[in-house]
Amino acid sequence: MNTMKLKKPTLLLDKEKCIRNIQRMKAKADKSEVRPRPHFKTHQSAAVGRWFKEAGVSAITVSSVTMAGNFVSDGWQDITIAFPVNIAEIDDINQLANQINLNLLVENKEAVEFLADKLKYKTGIYLKIDSGYHRTGVPVDDHQSIFNLIREVQGYPIMQFKGLLVHNGNTYNASSTEDIINIHQNSQIELGRLKAFLWGHRINPELSLGDTPAMSVVENFEGIDEIRPGNFVFYDVMQAELGSCTYGDIAVALACPVVAKHPERMEIVIYGGAIHLSKDFITGKDGNPIYGKIVMLNKDGWSDVMPGTYVKSLSQEHGIIKTEIGFFEKVKIGDFIGVLPIHSCLTVCQMREYFTFDGKRIGTMNG
Incomplete structure (x- = not known):
């Protein structure tokens, strides 16, 4: 240089380190037999996205409708927008849903009813669950509200209920790798109780989990269907200090x-x-x-x-x-x-x- x-x-980007980070996380997902759906909000780059394709990744996460459109332009066909749906962008959402397998995120009845009325193409729906971060989502222990909202989604053929989506961002406040693991395990316990409740009502949801600290240090992804870490592609000082890398x-x-x-x-x-x-x-x-x-x-x-x-x-x-x-x-x-x-x-x-x-x-x- x-x-x-x-x-x-x-x-400056160290391509070798970046590709090594991608391959390591992909191998970890494969070992646990979970679907990797990495979050692309960290790199936001078509070129870096292609390195994920070369590693065998076919499904991605983004944080906005605009970001989804950018990656559709580069050939990505399976995208989750992991941000509570912004109903003001319904025209752009419909354009995306007409082109790809699109998943949206909801956490309230108002959004579900709006989508039921305005969606033109079948769209996957994840329910945002708050398992301790307290940024947004339905509290993980509010089983009845979660059940009611799932039934609301299932009542409309235009929407396909996919599962529960969780981001344990509180791992970023951990003081050690042991603390990260404890936060992850406590979340899994609460999510296990929720899934047992839903199974009792004949609902078997996918569980999508995503935070770089836990996905980096936890080895056993039992009970999880897909992982959505994003920062791991580059990592940073915060992650190094946490022990994620x-x-x-x-x-x-x-x-x-x-x-x-x-x-x-x-x-x-x-x-x-x-x-x-x-x-x-x-x-x-x-x-x-x-x-x-x-x-x-x-x-x-x-x-x-x-x-x-x-x-x-x-x-x-x-x-x-x-x-x-x-x-x-x-x-x-x-x-x-x-x-x-x-x-x-x-x-x-x-x-x-x-x-x-x-x-x-x-x-x-x-x-």
Whole structure:
């Protein structure tokens, strides 16, 4: 990789690591005999999507109608929009349902009744279940409401009830891999009770589960029909700190030019701010926020994480790096250094394109 050709903040993609992450998760799904339906909101790229096809993936998850349309254009024919249906987009939804096997997500009677009236083509329906994250969905222990809503869906031939869809996003707040496993297992216990209740009413729903931390560390997917992790394709600092991956699995880094140095504070200023990285952070051992970890760029990609060195604050274009004397003296004005993002999904959304080590540009749906 020739950093001499870089001019401004540039998102670098390690294709080899990315493909390895894809293949590892696909092998894990195959071993557990579950359907892989990876979430494409992390990479948002037709080119990266093709690497999934090459690994044997045929069904995907997206987070918007627009994103679904972009991947339909690249030949994907089995798509779940894992976001509560936005009824204002019904015309676009009907266009998609006429072309592909489309699954929508509902969690209330109003949406079901609207779809029953306005859908023109048979569409799969998943019911959003909240098993502890408390972002959205019907509470997993509200068995009667879930049953009533399923019966509502089943009452309309235009809709095919597929199953229950869960995102245990509370695993992102875990303090250890053991905590991630416990959150997953507790969710499975509650979902098992729900499925037993539904079986008693002759309803046998599929269970679709998706969160990168649990899908990365849990080995047994018993009782699950499909998995929908997304972030694993690139991983990031948050996942490494959770124990979902190693720092060596992270497949993207933001290359940023050094524009100033302040020896009195042991701080380095880079051109690379919130509009590039987002403002997601993790909390360091000292209680202060960390907005990115620092690596040195080299011809093969980037180094291990530099000790005692991290992005301490961000403004719009500025990034302020706190470091130690050795790294401070090594870095010169005009050098490009790498920042491993805290949350790769948002960094990709901000940057809209990546460059591989051989200089190939890979665009996203927003680029």
